[in-house]
Structures are given as C-alpha cells and as structure tokens.
Amino acid sequence: MGMPKLVTVQPAHDKLRALGILALNGMFDEMDAVGVLRYATSDVLPGDLAIVSSFGADSAVLLHLVAQVDPSMPVYFLETGKHFAETLAYVETLKKHLGLINIHAIHPDQADVQRFDPAGTLWETDPDSCCHIRKTEPLEPITEQYGGWVTGRKRFQTVERGVLPHFELTSDDRIKVNPLAYFSDADVNKYKIEHGLPEHPLFAKGYKSIGCAPCTSVVAEGEDPRAGRWRGLNKKECGIHFDFNGAIAKPVTAAAKHTLWKDGAFIADPFHDWSETSDPATASYTHVPLSVFLANREAFLANPHPLGLLVSPGERIEDVEADLGRFASVAIKFPAFSDGRGYSSARLLTQRYHYANEIRAIGDVLQDQIPLMRRCGINAFVVTHEPTREALIEDRLPEVALFYQPVGATEVPVGTRPFLRRAS
C-alpha cells in the first residue's frame, strides 16, 4: 500500500464549504429522493457529481433515480476482481434497462494486487487491507475529480448508519448525497416493484446486501440486511464510506484597505494598536489598553499626543472614569460576537459618563450585531468581514427599526406613544 497522501487537496467549492450542509437537510421531505438528487445535480454540484455503485441487491433503485434525473451522470463500478459472475451480468442488465450511458469500471492497481495479494486470499487473512487495495485506493483518484458523490446508503441498513442525513460534508470538503437515507427495506422493495426494476439474480437466493463473492453470505430472516457482509468479523464498512464529518469551514475573509467605518464611509484610520515597543511618554494615535494606562497613568497624562483607550471584556470603565476626557477614541473589544460585555461598557461610557467622542467596536464585528452596538452608543466600527462591509456600504443592515426599551442613547420616543416605545 502507498504512503498516505501528503499533498493538500485543493477544495473546489468554497461556496459549498460555507453553505453548511446541515441546512440542506431541513429542506426536503424524508422520502423525496428524486427531489434531493435533482437539487444536488442542478443546484448544489451541477456537472460535478458522480456515483459509485456496487450493482448489488438494492442498486437498481438509486440508478433508476439517476436515469430519471440525468442518465449521463458518471457511474463508477468497483471491479474488484472478486465479484460474483451474477453481479457482472447485472451491470449489463441495468445499463440496458435504465439507459445509463456513462458507466465506468474501476480496477485495482495491479502492482498493489501483485504485492499484497499474490495468492488472492487476502480477503481471508486481512479483509480490511483487501478492501483498501481493491476499493479505497482505486476510488481515491476518481473522487478527487468530483465535488461530491451520490451514495445509496440507508439509515436502516446498520446501526452505524442510523443517523445518516440526506447531505453530508466530508472532511476534505466534498459532499455526499444520500437520497435514499430514509428508505426502509420495505420502501426499497416497493419501489423496485412499482417501477418494474430487474432484480439482482442473487437476491432471490437470500442475499440482501451484495459485495465481493468471498465476503458476502446469505442473510437470515430478521437479520440486519448487511449482516451477510464480512460475517463473523467485526467489520461493517469497507472504508469508502467513513467520514460523517458535518463540519463547516469558515469562509475566507479578504483583506481590505480601509477597515474603519465611521459617519457612513470606510475611512483611513489614524490610530494604531499598542505594541511592546510603544512608549507611554511618546505614543501618539494609539489605543492604550486600559490596564497599561492605569499602570502608567502619570506618563500618559503628561503625553501631549492624541490617544485612544482600549477596553477589553472584563475591564471596568469605572476605573478610568476621571480620565475619559483624555481620550479621542475608545475602542471596545469584541473578541467574539457572542461576547456581549462590550455592550455594557458602551452604555456606561455614553450614558453614565457622557463620553461623547468616538467609540469604536473592534474584533468580531458583524452586520447582525452592529444595530445593537449603535443603540448602545458605539459610533464607529472596524470591519473586515466582507458581507458586513457590503451591507454597510449598501446601507442594508438587518435591523428592526422599532425598539421597546429606552436605553437612552440613540432612540427617540415615538410621538405620543407610551413608555417603552421608541424608533430609530
């Protein structure tokens, strides 16, 4: 077997990564397999989706869906060299019956087979390695060509698959589409009968899930349908279906020239951050951390240059109450948009201490929070998040313009409205 690949796979689908696959799962009825597949081929990954089919007992259903949605979708068949003759015949039967025009067989690397399985008995001694050289390895270069693939996996098949959703995002940013996730055994059979689909020749003989000949056995009545795969071994999957990772990567943010939004425009920012080399006596246009200011108060008060103050969560604005007039700008740090301590700092600054110069929000500043920040008295924003920048420029912040509570900063009572009602 080859070494694990060290080359980073370039994600082809930035948008999809950001899209959040889980959201798609709320959009379809559980049994709407055609809808899921059609949406996947037309909207999610047009021209960039393939299928790997085992041409096993239930494969006809998924392939029938493909034939309805797009008969030219690439269908790959893992020709492991260990299949039943009946399976190979069935490939041809289905191809003809369904009119599929883009079926490819994938063969294992002959050098790997020679090296690791010269006698053809690896399935017996080390079935995981056998699957690896015959399925996982040959499939890898193929899957890398596509943004996603369709599988016929179903929740009922094994306990491990019991949580399977319609759409999954794999850890290498590919999408797995499982149109049949919610189909039961009965649903599959019903579908086959309703659509007159040809049966796998071995199905009638008691094979419910069919893989390679040596590792497939008959399933008894009432057994898990995949119980006949790798019987007697603690093995449930061949390795090509691992990765249930639903993680969503963060979209990349572009660097921008001016990041300070103030008075309706992105403008050049005269201020810089405090650094280790900054000097309390000579610093100019610098946001001084509150703790640094307190430790060097005399030096800063003697400094003739314009200065700002940096207030981090947990720091008390009360501690610099007497010196607030010294600062041309106060920066309130939001280390995460979900950390709401800065809102209290801003209200104290404006309402309790009547600070009237610039108050800027820095850190994780996003469009959905900016209206709240404004209401608390923040009047400038350092923004790098691209959609937020666009929303500010286009003046379309997601905002409810009517307020219930008086906070005393920006709102005005609504005409003769009673207590608690305000408008922006």
Next chain:
Amino acid sequence: MYRYDEFDAAFVSGRTAQFTDQINRRISGELSEDQFRPLRLMNGLYLQLHAYMLRIAVPYGTLSSRQMRKLAHIARTYDRGYGHFTTRQNIQFNWPKLKDVPAILRELGSVEMHSIQTSGNCIRNTTTDQFAGAAADEIIDPRPVAEIIRQWSSLHPEFSYLPRKFKIAMSGSPNDRAAIRFHDIGLQAATNAAGDIGWEVWVGGGLGRTPMIGKMINSFVPNEHLLAYLESIMRVYNRYGRRDNKFKARIKILVHEEGLETIKGQVEAEFAEVRGGVLTLPAEEVDRITTYFAPPQFKAQPATRIDVAYESIIDPAYGRWLDNNINSHREPGYASVTISLKPVGGAPGDATDTQMDVVADLAERYSFDELRVTHEQNLVLPHVAVADLRAVYDALVGSGLAEGNTGLITDMICCPGLDFCALANARSIPIAQEISRTFAEPKRQAEIGDLKIKISGCINACGHHHVGHIGILGVEKKGGELYQITLGGDATEQASVGKIIGPGFEAENVPGAIETLVDTYIAKRESADETFIQAYRRLGEAPFKEALYGNA
C-alpha cells in the same frame, strides 16, 4: 388579554423580515453555521441532526382561541400534526423545514405571536402562574407586569449576548405554582408596610447540572422601579457572569461563587445609578397595560353546587375529574379547569392539531376565549362557569383530553429525551409512558394522592427532575441507559432539591422501583391526608432506601 397595537405588530413583522433575511443569507452561504446559530437561536430555531425544531413563545402562558387554532393549523400544515407544550409554557414543533420557517413566522404574526427569544443567550419568555387573574388566592394578577417585562426585554441591545440564557418567573400568589425559586430571577408579589403591592426578588435559582434554590436579593421593589432593578441585575450578570465555561455561566453560579452579599452590593450600587432614570415605570403605563387584562364580564351565576361525592357514584370518571382538575376561582360560580395532556401511555405535553382545535372551541364557548399553558405541561380553561363543567367534560372525553389526573402520580413532567433531543443521554418519554401504565388504575392513583414525578433524559434537567417529589434522571452508563432516582424535591414556596437515593436502575426496572417507593409511603404514612412529600420529610430517606436496596 394583551392586544397588539400598530407598534407591536410592526415590531414583530420587522423581526420576521429580519430573520427571513438571515435565513436567506444562511441558505445562500453568506452566513456560516457558526454565525447563523446565535441568530436562529434568538428566534427559537434549533437545528438537530435531521430537522429543525421551532419553539414558539406563549407569553406568560396565555393564549386566545384564535391563537390556539393557528397553532393547530401550523401543526397540520408544516409539521406532523402535533405540537409539544413545554415547561416554560411555550410550544415547540419538531419537524419544520428551514424554508418554511419564514411562512410559519408570518402566520404567527397574524395572530400576534412570535418565536422571539425562545432560545439563545438572552432573556427568555417570562413565565407565571397558570391561574393568574383567576385564582382565589391571588394578591395581584402578574400578567400586566409580565407583559411589560416582555416588551422591555424584547431585542434588548445590551442583553442579547449574555453569558447564558436567562429566565424570569413570576407568581402573584403566595402559593407558588410557577417554580419561581428555580429561575434566574423569581418575582413574588408582596405587600409592604404601607400596603403597597410590589415584588419580592429572588435571584440565582436554577436546575440543570447544578441545581440551586434562588436567594432573596430584595424583599420589596415597587412597580415603578422594577425595570430599573431588573436592568441592574442584568448588567451585573452581563459584565461579571462567567464566560469561560458554558456549564458555569448561569447567574446561579455567579451568585454562588461570589456570594449573595457581594452580588447584592453590586446590584444595589448599579440600582442607585439607574433608579429614577429612563426606566422608571409610570403608574399610568401599568394601568394602561392592566386594562388589557381586566377580568372578563363574569355573569352572576345561579348558586350551582356540584356534589362531587354524588357525581362520583353516578359517573366515577367525571367525579375523579372534578376532584382533581378543578381549581377554585376568585369569582363565585366559576372555576378553572385543567385539561390534562397526560393520558395513560401518552407522551406528556403533546397535543394533536385536532385536540388543539377542540380546546380552542371550548375556550371560545365556555372560557371567555382564554387559555393557559401550565409549566407542568397541561392546558387550562381559566374561567368556566360551574354550570358548564359537565358540558366541557363531555367535549373533552370525545377528544381523549378528559384524564382526571392533575396533581396525581401520572401527571408527570417529562422532557423529550433521546427520542427527539440531541443533548439527551437516555429516553424519557417511554419511561413516563410505562409508569403511567403501571399506575393507570384510577383508584390506585386516588389512594396515592398528590405526588409529582418529573423525568429528565439528561443532566440539563429540562424535565425538572430535581424538584420532583420523585425525580428520575436518565444517564448513560457503559453505553446503556440507566435511571437515577431522587427523592424530596419541591418546586413550590417550600423549595427543595431532591437527593439521589442510591444506584440507578435499568429502564425496565424503573416502574417497579417507583412502585416500591409508593408502597413504602402508603405503608408508613400517618393517614391518607399525609402526602408523599410530607411523609418523606417526616421519615427521611432511610425507609425508602431500605425498601429499594435492602438493609445493607
């Protein structure tokens, strides 16, 4: 009931438009799931692995028949024909599609409802006594102030990203039916020396993995300063509440770690600054809101008396319902009716669309168009003429809603558990179902009397197990489900947290263990008048422990 004016309606439709835009940005991929999560949570939308769950606010548990019919319509049209009433007097739907959520919110807006702040780290729905405005023992109807708190806390710019969620409960009566000592803030109506009515303020109560009984932080805050006082508490919590550990972020931990006196000092200092400011509540405003909650036009009723003993002989099921599901009303000739959502073998708190429609019809016809949701997951017709009780009962029988078990052993609080919830470690609904089947026999329930069983499927305690007279907590142990039993919890003004009695039980042994506890109580009680919780307090845990585990 409160009625929206143009301002309220515009506010809710503005919020719906804002959230619709956020959903669209999520679907287009502009928002990442991390960024969307707090936005959708603030609007009651949870994402479990396969479906969204939408929680709809029922402010202080009050509904009109029109609103209930709309909930039935939503259940039928966008969900699977049922809804689940929660311990916070809200309702949740388990299977809406993301793309349908804007339409559901527009439908809700048309009947003056919304899902604002039913989730997320913000101030949640204020809950109260289900008999508010009707109970005979009430000092004041808490709903006008609850409505004012609802407005004040809606999209509050300073308190939308708190360290953790924040729940306020109010009781207008000295008999606490709203579990106020187990909320972040509990408000208890109180009278001062001058005879003015105001609020006793309790802080730092809660359940979850660290159950705490709230502590009294102020014995009397008058109406006019209540919002300023609440804002002072919120600001102290927002600034100093822990954010380093989600499990230690509730205000109960802050109060516990810093001590009540420290927190009280900070709150009082803040209150001294904000008192008399913009939040001073004008008496006219309280009066104005109060008029919305004016008592309905009760009619002088003929002196109808129901002889429950006689009715019980004629029709035992009806007699049982009269015995348990009727609460005394302040108005002569009227009663409040509890509609049990705890049928034997059912999922506690669930109601089908048809049942919701039936209840709406009954409210319209017999209860001045008013309905309540209880924190014990039942419904209430607050104002029913005694003369109409039989007609109401007969209509409930036809819809499977006539179980006469309020307050009895089968009237359990139960969280959704592992059947629905992504956080759960164990199933809870099947346990409740099995216990209710075990004790299905009405005579046996009557013999046992008042007994509150509360079941949670994980340590987060949504099923309030800590305050059950008998609490059941599902945990995961070595890959299986195990159920711990606690005894002696009480959510009322005699608040106490239950104690774990011993090693847990496998699911199939839980009903048997409950039977053992119940049999022990019946054998040891002084008389039939001594309730389970009274007997437990007198006897301690020893006899129960011995009955369950033997004499070790």
